[in-house]
Amino acid sequence: MHDIQKIRDNPKKFAELQKRRGVKIDVEEIITLDSSKRTEMTKLQNLQNERNELSKQIGLQKGKDKSGKANELINKVHDLKDQISQLENQITVTNEHLEAILLGLPNLPYDDVPIGSDESFNIEIEAKRYGKINDKKTAEHFEIDTIEGMMDFETAARVSGSRFVYLRGQLALLERALGQFMLDTHTIKNGYTEIAPPLIVNNSSMLGTAQLPKFEDDQFQVIVRDNDLADQNNRKWLIPTAEVSLTNIVREKITDKADLPLRFVALTSCFRAEAGAAGRDTRGMIRQHQFQKVELVSITEPELSDEEHNRMLECAETILKMLELPYRVMLLSSGDMGFSAQKTYDLEVWMPGQQAYREISSISNCGDFQARRMKARYRDGNKNTKYLHTLNGSGVALGRALIAILENYQTPDGIQVPDVLKKYMNNLSTIKI
């Protein structure tokens, strides 16, 4: 959600920054709605004041038992009531219109975000490139000979549908080991607090982190009773990322400055309808309706979020470095960023089967954009309340990490187990397919 004050102060700049994100807006409409809303509010408040004053007098008159005078006043207030409810309705309409517009607008890009319409304008942070890539094409993970015994899409299709998978035996173990390893690293080395959060969240939480209202089609809704469908504000959703459960911890709270920064990490399943991705990455485990991910969330005061953003990037990098997977870091362009982000780094891991870098982690600073929607605030030293900054990043996606290992650690004997994972896999050194 945007600070209406900022739009008011410099509407042209706001429109220009939205344009960088590929969003055309009618900023005049916003300004007009805002100013008529405020005019109406002033009027309403004056009428309410008048009503309150008269009602007080009625109470006094009745106490004195001058009933004639009281009735006269009651009639007077009666007229006010009509005007008040009419104005209230008018304001509701204006406000809903304005809210609908504002809730649908993405966060503004930071000054150093490259301007461009899509991923081709992303910029690599060359200093961050890590590892030697294998430029000989290997088998893609789903092409590995006889892997279907351990990675079973066929059964999943029959039991669940497309874009699901069964992992079996040592491959299931590998995924579990990855989760354990990542959680240990983030809690012990990186100072995050481990959370086991709910996977089902309410409507307000989804609005808070901005999956709603715009991306409803990408979500799985949970329906228990018929009236779950009827009451729009009472719906429940499967989380598309633990970002939702973790960030909403501070929703409608005033956090003590002394407790900041908050750093949470969680390993959860994530659920995505992938409505807009029909036909993309249809083979293999790259894009599933359900996948596991370790998610990092930091909550900071505004002055420290840039620093925290870089720190979070390094925390995610640590995982790939320890797994010895080659990767590069991209600074996303204004057109490629997620809705809530003001600045995003992507970690792309080298997939020798595709001979391409693929996204394995996305690390975003959302500034106060989500905090405004969530009413997540903190008290600064001078007893003023201010909006927090929220950041989130994958640290990292388990399924894609697993694929990266299958493709980068292929040998004729099987899949070598990365050293850091061995202790989580009963010292297994090779997965024989």
Added chain:
RNA sequence: GGAGAGGUGGCCGAGUGGUUUAAGGCGCACGCCUGGAACGCGUGUAUAGUAGCAAUACUAUCGAGGGUUCGAAUCCCUCUCUCUCCGCCA
């Protein structure tokens, strides 16, 4: 799922239609007192918004949303969450 009890400021807690502009207490801040502290005394202490250069004034908010009324923390309806008992359940 059934029955019952509840949700009031940072916290505890009073309040069942009109000086409640939410009593009182705890906590916190400042001042007085003190050699210094405790005790005591005094003052202050919610959030959001509208108008205003500002001081300030006003409006809204007692779980959420509707309703009744000249007037609602208080009465009515719906939803939601918490607690107790029963049922079911990993």
